Amino acid sequence: MADVGARCGVSIKTVSRVVNGEAGVSTKTALRIQQMIVELGFQRHEGASLLRSSGRSETVGLIVEDLANPFYSQLAAGIEREVRLRQHLLVSASSERSSEDESQLIEALLARRVTGLIIVPIGAEPTDALRAACLEVPVVCLDRPVSGLDADAVLSDNQGGMRSAVEHLAAHRHERLAFLGDDASIWTAQRRAAAFREAVASLGLPGPIHCELGPWTDSSLADRLVGWTRGRLPVTALVTGNNRVTLSALRAMQDRDLDLGLVGYDDFDLSDVVSPPVTVVHQDPVGLGERAAQQVFSRLSSGRATPMTVVVPTRLVVRGSGRLIAPKGLRAQATH
Amino acid sequence: MADVGARCGVSIKTVSRVVNGEAGVSTKTALRIQQMIVELGFQRHEGASLLRSSGRSETVGLIVEDLANPFYSQLAAGIEREVRLRQHLLVSASSERSSEDESQLIEALLARRVTGLIIVPIGAEPTDALRAACLEVPVVCLDRPVSGLDADAVLSDNQGGMRSAVEHLAAHRHERLAFLGDDASIWTAQRRAAAFREAVASLGLPGPIHCELGPWTDSSLADRLVGWTRGRLPVTALVTGNNRVTLSALRAMQDRDLDLGLVGYDDFDLSDVVSPPVTVVHQDPVGLGERAAQQVFSRLSSGRATPMTVVVPTRLVVRGSGRLIAPKGLRAQATH
DNA sequence: TTGAAAGCGGTACCAC
DNA sequence: GTGGTACCGCTTTCAA
Numbered sequence: 163m164a165d166v167g168a169r170c171g172v173s174i175k176t177v178s179r180v181v182n183g184e185a186g187v188s189t190k191t192a193l194r195i196q197q198m199i200v201e202l203g204f205q206r207h208e209g210a211s212l213l214r215s216s217g218r219s220e221t222v223g224l225i226v227e228d229l230a231n232p233f234y235s236q237l238a239a240g241i242e243r244e245v246r247l248r249q250h251l252l253v254s255a256s257s258e259r260s261s262e263d264e265s266q267l268i269e270a271l272l273a274r275r276v277t278g279l280i281i282v283p284i285g286a287e288p289t290d291a292l293r294a295a296c297l298e299v300p301v302v303c304l305d306r307p308v309s310g311l312d313a314d315a316v317l318s319d320n321q322g323g324m325r326s327a328v329e330h331l332a333a334h335r336h337e338r339l340a341f342l343g344d345d346a347s348i349w350t351a352q353r354r355a356a357a358f359r360e361a362v363a364s365l366g367l368p369g370p371i372h373c374e375l376g377p378w379t380d381s382s383l384a385d386r387l388v389g390w391t392r393g394r395l396p397v398t399a400l401v402t403g404n405n406r407v408t409l410s411a412l413r414a415m416q417d418r419d420l421d422l423g424l425v426g427y428d429d430f431d432l433s434d435v436v437s438p439p440v441t442v443v444h445q446d447p448v449g450l451g452e453r454a455a456q457q458v459f460s461r462l463s464s465g466r467a468t469p470m471t472v473v474v475p476t477r478l479v480v481r482g483s484g485r486l487i488a489p490k491g492l493r494a495q496a497t498h
Numbered sequence: 499m500a501d502v503g504a505r506c507g508v509s510i511k512t513v514s515r516v517v518n519g520e521a522g523v524s525t526k527t528a529l530r531i532q533q534m535i536v537e538l539g540f541q542r543h544e545g546a547s548l549l550r551s552s553g554r555s556e557t558v559g560l561i562v563e564d565l566a567n568p569f570y571s572q573l574a575a576g577i578e579r580e581v582r583l584r585q586h587l588l589v590s591a592s593s594e595r596s597s598e599d600e601s602q603l604i605e606a607l608l609a610r611r612v613t614g615l616i617i618v619p620i621g622a623e624p625t626d627a628l629r630a631a632c633l634e635v636p637v638v639c640l641d642r643p644v645s646g647l648d649a650d651a652v653l654s655d656n657q658g659g660m661r662s663a664v665e666h667l668a669a670h671r672h673e674r675l676a677f678l679g680d681d682a683s684i685w686t687a688q689r690r691a692a693a694f695r696e697a698v699a700s701l702g703l704p705g706p707i708h709c710e711l712g713p714w715t716d717s718s719l720a721d722r723l724v725g726w727t728r729g730r731l732p733v734t735a736l737v738t739g740n741n742r743v744t745l746s747a748l749r750a751m752q753d754r755d756l757d758l759g760l761v762g763y764d765d766f767d768l769s770d771v772v773s774p775p776v777t778v779v780h781q782d783p784v785g786l787g788e789r790a791a792q793q794v795f796s797r798l799s800s801g802r803a804t805p806m807t808v809v810v811p812t813r814l815v816v817r818g819s820g821r822l823i824a825p826k827g828l829r830a831q832a833t834h
Numbered sequence: 835t836t837g838a839a840a841g842c843g844g845t846a847c848c849a850c
Numbered sequence: 851g852t853g854g855t856a857c858c859g860c861t862t863t864c865a866a
């Protein structure tokens with residue numbers, strides 16, 4: 163900038179005005195300066211500008227478990243979209259399910275003076291780093307809350323979604339349902355399992371009610387399903403707790419040749435192409451991400467306030483896998 | 499930092515030493531300072547530090563078309579992983595297929611003094627912004643090259659991958675193949691179409707060879723497929739140009755009840771669960787991302803050099819959809 | 835082992 | 851309209 167100024171015979175301040183589009187520079191001078199800027203390939207130094215104006219860098223930080231998981235990548239896409247509408251950039255990082263990494267990433271983002279922080283937290287209890295972050299910038303917990311933290315939360319309507327899944331299966335006269343959730347350490351897995359039990363109880367469905375959480379491998383999960391479909395009172399329909407589990411369950415049903423009603427939590431690519439097409443509780447991850455970003459900016463402009471929780475409704479997308487499937491013996495008789 | 503120093507009765511420089519883990523501070527002083535840092539909740543200001551040391555912010559920029567597309571999100575995940583091993587953060591943004599947005603994002607990333615830039619470029623010709631970026635930092639073109647740019651490129655082995663797809667179908671005695679590519683404006687679509695034609699020609703397969711590029715809608719694509727499977731010389735097998743097209747083709751084959759051999763370029767979730775399981779050219783997007791990130795850092799340490807192109811091999815994953823499917827009439831006879 | 839002072843590239847504030 | 855100058859928070863350099 164000093165360089166540009168020198169070559170144009172004007173002060174550094176005038177150049178600054180041009181660069182920032184401020185008023186008070188004659189058109190002629192401005193033009194000359196602009197040409198010089200291009201000629202010298204001048205690049206404004208964001209960091210230096212922040213330093214004096216003591217603002218925040220126009221970036222929003224995002225921490226998720228795994229950027230490759232379609233659920234999280236769609237969250238990221240929604241956030242990025244919303245953030246960029248406001249001339250900000252998204253800095254995203256994977257915590258890889260490690261609480262330590264999570265804390266380190268929070269510190270790193272804070273040091274880079276992000277405008278806000280969106281996090282899919284690993285633990286239900288606040289870490290020191292997370293608490294510190296809340297003192298500096300607006301923090302939004304996405305998909306899972308953290309108790310006693312001064313941060314907004316944007317959550318899926320787990321209870322409503324799970325209820326719609328169970329009601330759907332009950333309406334198709336499934337009686338013995340099972341729930342298969344992801345790793346027990348994940349808040350949504352617990353939450354959805356609880357919601358499943360509530361729904362089953364309130365509809366008065368008969369037992370035994372199977373409801374288990376992971377961690378699973380493809381084969382341990384398949385074994386569990388096989389176990390549930392044997393015996394005098396076999397499970398007739400399954401509700402899965404998220405996309406990871408749904409895919410694994412589909413694989414198991416194919417490999418072990420199981421006929422089970424199915425409703426998955428989370429929509430996924432090809433849900434309409436597998437056979438039968440899978441009925442799912444759709445949670446609009448892009449929308450969740452957008453909502454979280456909006457929350458950051460609204461908190462930014464409205465200042466401190468009591469933390470609020472936004473619950474984003476889900477939608478049951480019926481595709482057929484929820485129908486009652488006749489036991490094999492019966493079906494064979496019917497066909498012949 | 500000045501604050502911490504004042505309260506400890508030491509100079510700002512001493513605090514700086516402690517914060518940066520430099521030697522030359524007595525253990526006692528260091529301890530006192532560290533406590534004060536925690537007590538005051540001191541946060542180091544990355545930007546200010548950069549300013550004086552005139553280094554680059556420890557971040558790598560990534561620009562893709564669409565973060566929600568699993569191919570790109572897996573690239574991002576690979577990059578993030580590799581970048582974080584080196585204590586950097588990833589700033590990612592979606593260009594949404596707009597060249598103008600792409601340029602703006604490049605400028606924004608440059609202004610933030612990223613260490614390097616990884617881009618899935620929209621155009622095959624360099625824009626001014628992209629050329630400028632190459633003068634400042636290492637730039638890597640991922641998935642698609644840009645001609646005459648002083649940047650490394652990391653590409654999938656489109657030619658080899660496509661050849662393995664065509665050979666596989668030919669080995670299963672498919673004779674009339676068709677290629678369905680994504681939007682014609684995308685370099686890989688063109689490249690894979692050309693590779694398809696070469697492979698078909700070199701294997702001496704008879705015509706007519708159908709080979710078309712998008713843009714497609716689900717229904718225009720389905721219509722095209724229906725057209726190709728009619729007439730005296732119907733197409734018996736299809737090669738698709740990327741995951742988007744594969745999914746759309748699968749939907750079409752299901753909705754319109756088409757029996758076609760299929761090999762898809764790009765692996766995808768559930769490729770093993772749909773029926774028949776889809777044989778694909780697997781390109782390891784996470785690996786591509788990692789390779790690109792490595793390229794940034796290797797260029798950073800080795801300094802300027804002639805731009806190099808890294809071609810990452812593909813792997814044909816055979817799952818069954820490449821088999822020859824008997825025409826409907828014949829098959830019906832055989833079964834009864 | 836410690837500190838003083840200059841300066842990184844901008845912006846704020848006020849004078850001309 | 852334009853320029854001068856202090857200063858943002860930190861690192862560098864050199865002196866104590």
